[in-house]
Each structure stands twice: as C-alpha cells, then as structure tokens.
Amino acid sequence: MRSELAFSADDLARTRFAVSPMWEVVASYRLLASPAPHPLHQPWLEQVRPRVAAAGLRSGWLAALIPADGYLPDFLTPLPDDPAPTLAAELAAIRATPDGEVHADLDLLASTDPRVRTLRADPPTRLAQLADEIATYWDLALGPYWAKIRALLDADVFHRARQVAERGTGALFNSLHTTLRWDNNTLQLVRRQCALNRDQMGPGLVLVPSAFLDRVLTWSRPPQPPQLAYPARGAATLWEHRPVPHHAAIATVLGRSRARLLTELETPASTSDLAHRTGISAAGVSQHLTALRDAGIVSTHRVGRSVLYARTAVAESLLAGTG
Template identity: 50%
Template sequence: MGSSRQKGCTVLDLAFSVRDLARTRFALSPLWEVVASIRVLKHPAEHPLYRRWSDEAGRRLAASGLDWGLLADLVPQPPLAIPVFIAPPPTTSVADLGLELAVLRSTPAEQVRSGLGGRRAPRSERIERLRSDPFRGLAELADTVAAYWEIALAPYWPRVRSLLEGDVLHRARVFAESGAQALLNDLGTNVTWDDDTLYVGHHYARGRRALGGRGLLLVPSAFVWPRVFSVTSPAWQPTLRYPPRGVATLWERRTELPQNLASVIGRSRAHLLAELDTPASTTDLARRTGITAGGVSQHLTALRAAGLVDAHRSGRYVLYVRTEAAEVLLAAAHAQRDEVNVPPSG
C-alpha cells in the first residue's frame, strides 16, 4: 500500500508478525486523557468539538488557581513532540490514574533527560528545571496532574469512561465475529490493514516499524479526534491512540426525560439524572429543572445513597455528576423506550 491512499498525511507502517497479532490488546489510560485534553484546552478554537468541555473546564481551572504551567509546556504544538514518559503506555488494561502516576513518579532520570533532549522536544524554563532535577520535577508534575484531573476531568470521567469501554466492547465483538483483519480495519478512516501491515495516516511520523513481537496496544481516547497518536519508541510497548466511536456525541446535551425510568424512581429524580449529562451544582440544577434548591439537595442525597450520583468539589463549588451505574441505567431506559416504540413490521 502506498502513501497516496492517505492524502494529506504521511504514512506510518506498523508491520505485524503472528506473535504481534496474538499480543495485541486494549487498555484505557486516564493519564493520557489528561495529556490529550491539555492540547484541547490550550487551543480551544482549533477543537470546536470539545468547546463545551473546554469552556467549563477552563473556568474551573482559572477559579481554582492551579498552576499547570509545567504540564502545559510538556504538551506542545506540532511539529514539537509530546515526551512519551509523561503518559507512557499503560501496563494493565484497568483504568487506574493512581497506578499511572506512580509509574510517572518512578521514571528513571536518564529517561526523563533523554525524552527532553531530542530535536523535537519542547523547551521552557520549567522544563529545564525538570530536566536538571527529575526526581523533584516528576513529583511536582504528578501532583499537578492529580489536581488537574480532579478539577477538569474527574467530574466527566463516568461519561467518558462509559464511551471508551463501550468502544472496546464493540471492537471485541468485531474481532469475535470477523477476526483481527476486520478489527484493525475498523479503527478510523486514516487506519487501514493490508498484507500484515497496519497503515496509519499520521501528521508527522512516517516509515516502517516492526512491532518486534510485542504486539500493539490499542487505546481509545476521548480527546484525540480527529487524529491518531502513536508510540513506536523501543523503550515502550507500541501503541496507537485513536478516537472511539460516538465521540462526536460525547459533549452533546441530552436532557430528554425517560418516562419509563421516571415511573420507577420518580419524575424529579429522573429529571435530575437526565440533566446531569455534564457536572452541575445544586443551584444550576434548580434553575434548569424548576425544583427548589432544597428539593434538589434532598433528591441528590437519595440518588447519591443509591450510587447513582457522585460529588466533586471544584473551588468553592460542589459539582454533582452521574456515576457509571446511572449511565448504564439511563442507557437501558432509552433502549427500552426505543424498542417499545419500534413499529411492527409487515
């Protein structure tokens, strides 16, 4: 396959062996979502798909007073490259930010200096301090990531994680029904499989890379659309980060009240769950729903006790979000409604 099939892009050729196919797997990476979201937040006008999130997260970060300058410096604009060590490919399939931050903190000093010394590495005074004292700099970086996560991403994580896990389940079904070729051909319009090679339309990486029997780690990422990102450095597992199915609808507002759910948990509580498609305060919910602030608080307490709502503090505000259990419950309610409303055939 020639690069002419990938117009406007260079082509990265990932050569597979039988062993590579056998070792290809999926994983989620909260740490990478932090890094990818930084790209969006630094240049929101270039990422209109995420504008709703970037507006909300930007306001909360400004109100928090968090200094995330080092993190921002480490996520540069192309053609400079993001150093791999700040979000290395995860070693397990479980989405665990704490484990990923532990790996980040323990990165060898020489790996840090090497990652920051390349021709395409970002440069700044903060980065130079990290390079001169990796132990202290990595601790600062990990603390910043943890604080950024709590403010900008944790309130949205149940919804994002549900999308990512749904994508993995879909692709697992594709593999079970049609095999590895169909799976690898289904990763996006700029990714194609042919003759034991995965061809990736890429903005900067090019040439042929043999996976060397290590397999390919596939990481769906909510903040990379419409691009894909790759890791092919010998020190890490070869990795492809790609946009999941349905990412364009992730930040759409859906507040349709599922009547079938309302009949079970009550109209007010169902209404609140429907409104919590993005994090909101008690005041926001009272304004949107017409329920008194006291009533909203009582219903949220009940929903939280049932494991359907969680709370996150953002500066002076407490923001409420749906849990993964609530996402599943709402999805089932909508699916059941759609099934009931399907007209009979014939």
C-alpha cells in the same frame, strides 16, 4: 511520510486494547489549549475552560509539556498494565519514571520552558508536582464527565473486538483511521512525522481509543510494545442532549425530585445551579444529592470552593434502561 509496523503471528496474538485516563488527559488538554475552534467538543470546552483558567492550569506543568502540536513526552502516557488502569495507577507510573527516560523525552521535546529545565534537574520532585497538577486537572475537566466518556470508549472497544471476531484483524486496522492501512502483515501509517517500527520494540501493540483525538498518535519506548491512540467511534454524539423519555418510570423508584435532579445532571452542576433550575430549595437539593451519592448514582468533584455533582455509570445505565 510513511512508517510501517511489521507483525508476526506473536505480535498479532499480543495485540490488545486499553482505556487510559492519561491518554484522555493529554488529548483533552491539547484540545483545551488550542485556539482553533472545536465544534465537536464545544459544550465541554465552554464548561471546562473557565475552571481550568481559574485554577491556573493554563500556565503550569501541563502547559509546559503538552505543545499545541508535535511530540508529546512518552512518560505522560505510561504503558497500561491492564485493560482499564485507574488514574491513580498511571500517576504512580509517572512518578516512578526513571531519570534517564525523562531526560530522553525532554531532549525530543526540545522546549525552552523554565519548568522543563527544572524537571530535567530534579525529576523525582518535579514529577510528583506534575502528578498533583494532573489530579487537579482531572477533577476539573474529566472526572465529572468520566462515566459518559468511559461508556463511549468501552463501546468502541466492544465494537472493535466484535469486528475482529467477524472480519479479522486486517479489517480492524483498516477501519481505525484514514491514515492507517493493513497490507502484507504490516500496519502502514501515512503522513507520520516520526517512524514507528519493530526495532527493539516489545511484541504486540496496545490500541487506545480516545474521545478527544482527531488523529492517530503513537508511543514507543523499547523494549515495551508500542501504543497507538486513535479517535473513538461516536465522539460526535458525546455531548449531544439526550432527553430521558420515561421520567415517570424513574420517579416511581427514586421519587419525583430525585428523578428530576438526575435528569438535570446531563451536565455536571452544583447544588445552587440545580436549585435554580428545578425550583427545589438548596437544602432539599443537597439532601437528595447526598442520598443519590450514597447509592452510587451520582459522584462529587471539588472545583475550587464549590462541588460539582455528576452522574455515575450506574446512573447512565439506569437512564439508558428506562429509555
């Protein structure tokens, strides 16, 4: 099946990119819930699945609203107002979804899950509960890795923008995915289960890269412009082990113990995990991590009764520079 999205000069002028936390929530949760193997994201899955299961999120609101395949309710991925909305901003948009839009999306979802029925009956209350669950999921599954994921998505947007500048918009569209083709001022989507066209849609197009998608997903809610989420470049390298070749250079600035802890945080870890792996006492690890956190080099993420520490974008830049 094929659908076509026509472009005028105004549509091309209003085509833009956005990095959306909620698109990553939806795509990653669908991946997490799938029984199929996913070698590309296996390191992430092995770390996150136990946390999500322990928190009871395998049978909550996200499970009810994100099927293994097919339609996803549009209210889960509100139109980004700027190039990089925060999760808080997108959750506020979800909570404010009008009842009529919720009902229309649930009609398309056609689910018999009891939670879906309660959402239809009382959208404001249930959307607030959904937003709270998404925030919990974020803390467990995406927040500790966001600096790394965000760097990948930003790099994709930078590459695409340069591609437009050097080769034009047609080359951009033709390179996004094998199911997309630019021809005669239209973007053709091959093997689509639902149509995407300009009828009643707003001008332009919002392009959203995703680290967790392996296919193109579309979003349409007249009169807003459509969204098109696509697999980001380089996702295959996201969880690769990246040794830091110049540990001594970082140690000169941070001290040997803090430099060691920073390199060990290639994957998020707790104080006890780091103490076990480095031989530093738990009290010493805690003291060093507090200093690194206060400097904006690591972030904290609560997982049940424990806390995970993760590198921030500042840390990733620091390590990349020394490498």
